[in-house]
Amino acid sequence: MNNLQNYFNLYIRPNLEANPFFKYVILVQFIGFFISLFKPISDLLILVPSTLFYLHLWRLITNLFVERNLIVLLWSSYCFYQFILYIQPNWSVKESLKFIVIVQLSSTFLLVIFSLLLFISTSVVYTFYKIEIFGGCALAMAALIALKQFLPDTVLFTTPYGRLKNGHLPICSFFVFLICWIIGLVRGTVIFQIMLSLQISWTYLRFFQERGGMGEQVIGDRSEHFCWASFFPRIIQPFATLIGRFTFRSLHRFGLLKRVIGKEHLDYMQENSLQMEALECIQVKSVGTAVLAPEGWDSERKRQKALRMLNERLMASNAINSPPENSQKQLHESPSSPQLTKGFGGFEEEERPYKFAQFQQTLPPKDIEENNEELTAINIIDELNENEERR
Numbered sequence: 001m002n003n004l005q006n007y008f009n010l011y012i013r014p015n016l017e018a019n020p021f022f023k024y025v026i027l028v029q030f031i032g033f034f035i036s037l038f039k040p041i042s043d044l045l046i047l048v049p050s051t052l053f054y055l056h057l058w059r060l061i062t063n064l065f066v067e068r069n070l071i072v073l074l075w076s077s078y079c080f081y082q083f084i085l086y087i088q089p090n091w092s093v094k095e096s097l098k099f100i101v102i103v104q105l106s107s108t109f110l111l112v113i114f115s116l117l118l119f120i121s122t123s124v125v126y127t128f129y130k131i132e133i134f135g136g137c138a139l140a141m142a143a144l145i146a147l148k149q150f151l152p153d154t155v156l157f158t159t160p161y162g163r164l165k166n167g168h169l170p171i172c173s174f175f176v177f178l179i180c181w182i183i184g185l186v187r188g189t190v191i192f193q194i195m196l197s198l199q200i201s202w203t204y205l206r207f208f209q210e211r212g213g214m215g216e217q218v219i220g221d222r223s224e225h226f227c228w229a230s231f232f233p234r235i236i237q238p239f240a241t242l243i244g245r246f247t248f249r250s251l252h253r254f255g256l257l258k259r260v261i262g263k264e265h266l267d268y269m270q271e272n273s274l275q276m277e278a279l280e281c282i283q284v285k286s287v288g289t290a291v292l293a294p295e296g297w298d299s300e301r302k303r304q305k306a307l308r309m310l311n312e313r314l315m316a317s318n319a320i321n322s323p324p325e326n327s328q329k330q331l332h333e334s335p336s337s338p339q340l341t342k343g344f345g346g347f348e349e350e351e352r353p354y355k356f357a358q359f360q361q362t363l364p365p366k367d368i369e370e371n372n373e374e375l376t377a378i379n380i381i382d383e384l385n386e387n388e389e390r391r
Contacts, residue, residue, distance in 0.1 A: 022084045026077055029136070032065035033073055036134075042066050046134040049112040049127075060108060063134040069186055075173070076140040083143035087150055095209075102204055103142040107196040108133060111189070131189065137177075138193040142201035144170045149205055152225045170198060171231045202228065203247060 036042045045062040052059075067073045088096055111133055119128035144166075152167035164172070174194055180186045206228075207220045224230075228244030229237040 021088070022081055025080050025084065028065060029067065029073060029077060029080075033067050033070075036066045036068045042068075042134075046132050047108065047112075048129065048132060049115045050129045052112060060105065063108075064104060064136050064139070066134040067136065069135070069190075071180065072135055072137055072186060072190060076136045079140035079143040080136075082147050087143070087146045090150065099142065099146070099201075099204065099209075100139060103138055103197055103201050106200045107138040107193055110196050110200075111192055114192070132187075133189055133193070135190065135193070137190050138197035141170060141173065141194045141197040144173060145198065145201040145205065148231075149221060149226050152230075167225065167230065174198065198231075199247075202226075202231075203251070207248070207251060 035045070045059065045066050047056075047059040047063040067076070091099075115127045115131055118124065148167045148170060152165065154166045156164045156166065156169075158164075174191075177186055177190055177194060181188055181191050205221055206226060209220060211218045211221070227241070228247065229240040232240040
């Protein structure tokens with residue numbers, strides 16, 4: 001008990017004080033847990049697929065606050081705690097609510113449709129008139145998916161068999177609840193809610209979530225660590241990749257997903273043939289069109305922009321300051337290059353227009369020119385980074 005109290009005082013209490021919203025979430029969850037103990041009241045809140053045809057639409061929301069299983073309740077509380085601690089401060093309130101509504105309503109409607117189709121095909125009354133849908137397990141799984149996207153490599157604890165990271169939590173939770181369902185510790189609808197939430201939340205974050213990046217609107221997350229196969233062990237990742245490809249092709253075929261790129265970036269994409277091959281179904285739109293960025297888009301474009309600016313500076317310096325035969329000499333004396341003079345121990349600075357120290361060694365004229373160009377490129381990249389931070 002002392003260890004639990006120390007853990008609470010050290011880790012939980014500071015976060016509760018820093019994130020008061022979490023206290024209200026926990027309070028609502030436990031109130032729903034006690035309400036669920038009274039069946040006449042909870043029956044008015046939970047969702048049965050057939051009740052939607054009677055226009056009991058409030059059940060789509062109220063079923064979220066009912067939970068009769070203590071294991072699911074504690075797991076959901078942990079997932080919500082992680083979401084509020086790490087994800088919610090980096091998302092706007094609008095984006096958080098949008099994510100919650102999409103996952104909750106989509107998973108619920110799909111489960112209702114699935115139960116209806118099962119009733120039509122098997123004529124089993126239980127699947128449509130008796131099955132009960134409630135609990136926040138769908139949102140809890142969605143919180144783990146967002147956590148995997150944001151902090152995938154954070155190590156939770158180390159075991160003799162390996163390290164458990166945030167990226168492993170979604171699939172581990174699914175298999176743990178699958179075992180609990182087999183031995184009768186949780187209801188069967190939890191498995192389907194988790195499965196649907198896993199697919200829906202990943203699809204939204206992977207292809208549809210709007211994010212800001214490099215002064216433009218970026219849709220989706222094309223990072224390698226967030227592909228569908230990354231949810232599974234390496235031995236079955238080749239098979240899991242097929243599901244990710246099927247999801248993308250299905251969304252594109254139904255017109256729900258289009259990879260687009262603005263006109264101002266078309267030249268850049270044409271310079272990089274590998275990224276041109278990575279993009280499918282490119283549609284050229286006007287300025288301001290959302291861009292679905294491939295891997296390494298930001299860093300690669302920043303590098304290309306710095307190189308273009310460097311070339312423009314060098315060409316302007318050669319054209320203005322000197323005739324062609326003296327261009328090399330004038331390049332060393334131009335203000336854009338560091339001025340070095342022979343001094344104690346080799347070369348020393350006359351001016352310090354850069355934030356970095358110069359090499360204290362003697363360089364041939366050709367090496368000095370190449371070094372100056374490299375330092376100028378680094379300086380341009382630093383200027384781009386500072387401008388982006390000011391924005």
